[in-house]
Amino acid sequence: MDARAMARHFAESMIGHRNSLAGKAEDAVKAQYALHRTATALTDQAEDQGKAARTVLEHWKGDNSEGFERRSARLGRQLRTTAEAARDAEKVVAGVTSALTTGHARARLAVDEYLDKAAGLLDTGLKVGTRAALLKAVAQAADLEPRYTKETAEAVRHARGELEDAARRLRALEKGVEHDGVADGRAERTRGGAGGRTRPSNARGKGRSRTIVSAARRELGTRESPPGSNRNPYGPTAAWCSSFATSMWRKAGVDIPVLPFTGDVFRWGQRNGKAYTSLSAVRPGDVLLFGTGPSSPATSRHIGIVEKVSGGTVTLIEGNSGDAVRRNTHELSSATFYGGVHP
Numbered sequence: 001m002d003a004r005a006m007a008r009h010f011a012e013s014m015i016g017h018r019n020s021l022a023g024k025a026e027d028a029v030k031a032q033y034a035l036h037r038t039a040t041a042l043t044d045q046a047e048d049q050g051k052a053a054r055t056v057l058e059h060w061k062g063d064n065s066e067g068f069e070r071r072s073a074r075l076g077r078q079l080r081t082t083a084e085a086a087r088d089a090e091k092v093v094a095g096v097t098s099a100l101t102t103g104h105a106r107a108r109l110a111v112d113e114y115l116d117k118a119a120g121l122l123d124t125g126l127k128v129g130t131r132a133a134l135l136k137a138v139a140q141a142a143d144l145e146p147r148y149t150k151e152t153a154e155a156v157r158h159a160r161g162e163l164e165d166a167a168r169r170l171r172a173l174e175k176g177v178e179h180d181g182v183a184d185g186r187a188e189r190t191r192g193g194a195g196g197r198t199r200p201s202n203a204r205g206k207g208r209s210r211t212i213v214s215a216a217r218r219e220l221g222t223r224e225s226p227p228g229s230n231r232n233p234y235g236p237t238a239a240w241c242s243s244f245a246t247s248m249w250r251k252a253g254v255d256i257p258v259l260p261f262t263g264d265v266f267r268w269g270q271r272n273g274k275a276y277t278s279l280s281a282v283r284p285g286d287v288l289l290f291g292t293g294p295s296s297p298a299t300s301r302h303i304g305i306v307e308k309v310s311g312g313t314v315t316l317i318e319g320n321s322g323d324a325v326r327r328n329t330h331e332l333s334s335a336t337f338y339g340g341v342h343p
Helices: 003-010 012-058 065-128 131-175 186-191 206-218 241-251 262-271
Strands: 287-291 300-310 313-318 326-331 337-341
Touching: 003 012, 003 065, 003 131, 012 065, 012 131, 065 131, 206 241, 206 300, 206 313, 241 262, 241 300, 262 287, 262 300, 262 337
Parallel strands: none
Antiparallel strands: 287 300, 287 337, 300 313, 313 326
């Protein structure tokens, strides 16, 4: 009997709170990243439009030139207004991202602390080996749960308050922007990029694996912004290899939260019957876990999406590899990987 697995049973609610915060943080990071790109693009477009208009007017004097100048100036103002609104919105969302990341860290610490204490109590009861000792340990673990669930629930409530406040501020910004047709989010939402929610794919089996690999390939070269900051478009501002991997799975319709800790991906696989330790089971679209086991960041160090397997080597697409999404080839060895998970 696994004491930690028993403890996780008591911790289901708090684990749900933790995972919910991770998912919301992912959405906030994507929105912030999209707003940053939008503001930059609109500013550049306004400058280019202004330069082009001035060049035209230097060589055009006539009845229609004044009308062209007025229309050009109006378009420039619209572009600059929308760019400024996007920058202001980025600041609002940055505050939300910070609150959600802090809340997720708070919930994760509470979950980890509870699991350590409860597993210790249960393990002691199991070692004694009597029914009375085990029942006492179970009761003690259950008694601990409300305190920690209250802590994670409070983190969720605080994050919800930040989200509601941000929504009010963003609506106020929206009212101040004259729509100019250039800051339209439909294209991003259609392809499921930053700022839009992806639609789960209906692919299954090999089709799902191809979808995962294709999604990961499209992200090759994506970097932190700025370098060394851990700020990324896939999840919280933290080590993001696991956020990248689970984000790619979600694009393919896998029902998994964004999990910033690699060990949680392996545990998700164990709960869903998809984890394995025999590396002969590896196939494209899977994830492989670097290290010796899922118990902590010291033992579960990194993760990558399997692109292909060739003989004794495996090629992975890895987030947070040198501050970017990169393709790397490794020896397929238990000395490097402690296991894998099918999507």
